[in-house]
Amino acid sequence: MSFAIELKNLRKSFGKTEIIRGTDLAVLAGERVAIIGPNGAGKSTLFNLISGRFGPTSGEIVLNGQRIDGLKPFEIARMGLARSFQITNIFSRLSVFENLRCGVLWSLGYKYAFWKFLAGLDDANAQADKLMRMIKLDRKRDTLAMNLTYAEQRALEIGITIAGGANVVLLDEPTAGMSKSETSRFIELIREVTVGKTLLTVEHDMGVVFGLADKIAVLVYGEVIAFDVPEAVRANPRVQEAYLGSALADAQAAAAGH
Amino acid sequence: MTPSANLYGALGARDMIIWALFAGVLLVAPLVFSSGLGITMLSQVGIAIVACLSFNMLLGQGGMLSFGHAVYSGLGSFVAIHALKAAGAGTFPVPVSLIPLVGGIAGLGFAVLFGFVTTKKSGTTFAMITLGIGELVFAASLMIPEFFGGEAGVAANRVVGASGGKGGGITFGPQIQVYYLLALYTIVCTAGMYAFTRTPLGRMLNAVRDNPERVEFIGYNTQRVRYISFIIAGFFAGVAGGMYALNFEIATAEVVGAGRSGAYLLFTFLGGATFFFGPIIGAVLMVVAFVLLSEFTKAWLLYLGLVFLLMVMYAPGGIASLIMMNLRVAKFGKLRGLLGWYALLALTGIVTFCGVASLIEMVYHLQLNEAMGPVLHFLGLDLDARSAATWVGALAVAGIGFALFEFTRRRFAVRWGDVQGEIEAAIRAREAA
Secondary structure (H helix, E strand, C coil), rough: CEEEEEEEEEEEEEEEEEEEEEEEEEECCCCEEEECCCCCHHHHHHHHHHHCCCCCCEEEEEEEEEEEECHHHHHHHHHEEEECCCCCCCCCEEEHHHHHHHHHHHCCCCCCCCCCHHHHHHHHHHHHHHHHHHHHCHHCCCCCHHHEEEEEEEHHHHHHHHHCCCCCCEEECCCCCCCCHHHHHHHHHHHHHHHCEEEECCCCCCHHHHCCEEEEEEEECCCCEEECCCCHHHHHHHHHHHCCCCHHHHHHHHCCCC | CCCCHHHHHHHHHHHHHHHHHHHHHHHHHHHHHHCHHHHHHHHHHHHHHHHHHHHHHHHHCCCCCCCCCCHHHHHHHHHHHHHHHHHHHHCCCCCCHHHHHHHHHHHHHHHHHHHHEEEEEEEHHHHHHHHHHHHHHHHHHCCHHHHHCCCEEECCCCCCCCCCCCCCCCCCHHHHHHHHHHHHHHHHHHHHHHHHHHCCCHHHHHHHHHCHHHHCCCCCHHHHHHHHHHHHHHHHHHHHHHHHHHHHHHHCCCHHHHHHHHHHHHHHHHHHCCCHHHHHHHHHHHHHHHHHHHHHCCCHHHHHHHHHHHHHHHHHCHHHHHHHHHHHHHHHCCHHHHHHHHHHHHHHHHHHCCCCCCCHHHHHHHCCCCCHHCEECCCCEEHHHHHHHHHHHHHHHHHHHHHHHHHHHHHHHHHHCCCHHHHHHHHHHHHHH
16 A cells, blocks of 8 residues: 655754654555644644645655655645645635636646637636536636635635645645534535545544544644544543543534534 | 637637727727827827736736836837847848837847846835846946947937838838837737736736735746746837837937836826726826826826825726726616716816816926916916915815815715625625526
8 A cells, every 4th residue: 555645754943943843644545634733733834844835854755655845835736735725825816717727727737828728728617617516616606716705715725725636635724714514514525525535634623523534643742642543543542631632622523423 | 820710719709899999999090180299199109008018917917016117118129229220221131010029029038037037036025126127227228338329329210221112112201100010019919918818827827916825836836927927028018119119219228217117107007907908098198198298287297196196095906997897887777876976076176186286386387487477377377376365275276175075085985885785785686596
């Protein structure tokens, strides 16, 4: 079996503060992994390292067998890794359709072409249309992204992320700021659109974690202290001590029906 | 190159009508404004349209605020004028009709060179670097008289080999012949730049404007997007520069100067950077301001500054956005109810303007034309700039006008908000249906 993503003794310091302290993680292709941990554990930093937003101080990141640490975000994206953002990061003055089409263009090989008309790119347009239906925004085709509701913007965020057909998808708190009913619908949506892909997601909401993940990685102070199936992670005494023991987490898990 | 077949596929019937109208206006305009001044101005409008549209590829479509766009149009002018000179001397066999293209290639070349540095960064840093390069090229233009011709500039004669009936009697001597050549370039360049907005690179440039960070995560190198777009903008700026050289038969240092770069910025913004056609409006205003307004009053730059200031504050989308907003209102059948307000706003605005303009003109008169006596002729009145009563009167007109205008504007703003709310509701109702 091959690993989609491997982190080997990954370290990242900002000044004298070491945020990621020797993280090791190996995710199999097709696995859905939730990364949890208390505030300041370094979850978002980890995503920023994997996606190339920051370069690691030391250690290796391997994507589908190739090292990607130190590469630029667009180089990593071209190798089949896509990510979403915790704070919605979309093209605000473009329509829903244009947002998605922008996400599609590189993967179909159109690169920096200025000698072809977008209207003639049948494959890109069909793909963007398909994505629009998948994230259920087909009725908002020509609405500018900035005029969407918050939940719609979050859906568009996911749509742009998966548009390029990446096989490894990182979602940074996809349901942040959503209401309960929106969240459960949204998890269903994420599940649908990431079928067959390797999924890493950072989440605070335990309901989401248990609803979505095959495996859970617990990150505490820059180290992965546990990485296993949800039941085993829940039973792990170190995890209980560090994080999961809180009554709130249990309540959220119960509410999600687990 | 046969883009027409592709264009037809990408354009709807409405677009075709608009393009036909645009071409028609350019064709017919010199028959309407047939005076010498009219045709001179129309020629300049054509040049300004290409220049402002190319500037807006950076500002409106790419979010790149350039303070040095005249570098590319200006250097295009210089290379073009040298080419024209060489063509006249018989050392460089290029048809006069292709001189703007020579300018374009020069603009492209310099954009390749300087753009490599400027487009490394975006935002404020980009703006600073363009300012620096603008100053650098302007300084160089004074230091290298061999190429830039020093204070006098470089002159050439566009009537090359006028002896024979070569080219079916087209010598480009008469201004009208030059106009039609420039009009052709204007149409082709406008179409080319419009086509660019509908290509993958053109769309990614919009994406870079909106959110450069996200673009990096969907596989695009933002620097590369900016750089290629900058080169294309440089090409069209160079074409505008070549058109300028052909039209004026001279290029002086001011064509690469900060003043011209500033004019591109100001008028593109006034016309409206958020819509493709905005800079075309800006270009017309630019020529009207430079040629007519400057004849009319010495204080024209001050008026221009005032208009720019008000535009930035109250209508940052420029004239184009004002037009589009009202078209939207009209589409929902609500424009009629606003016409009365517009009349009131115009009336009170004109009163305010008359008061303010009288004050400005009196100040200018006292400073510049003192020798001609204290009385100045303005708006059909004889204003005595030395009499306190005139000043009090002008101040009163300005003050009362402004109070009335502001009173109207506030009420109008509320009404406008209501109309927008009604339109939003209508849209939502339509979506729900």
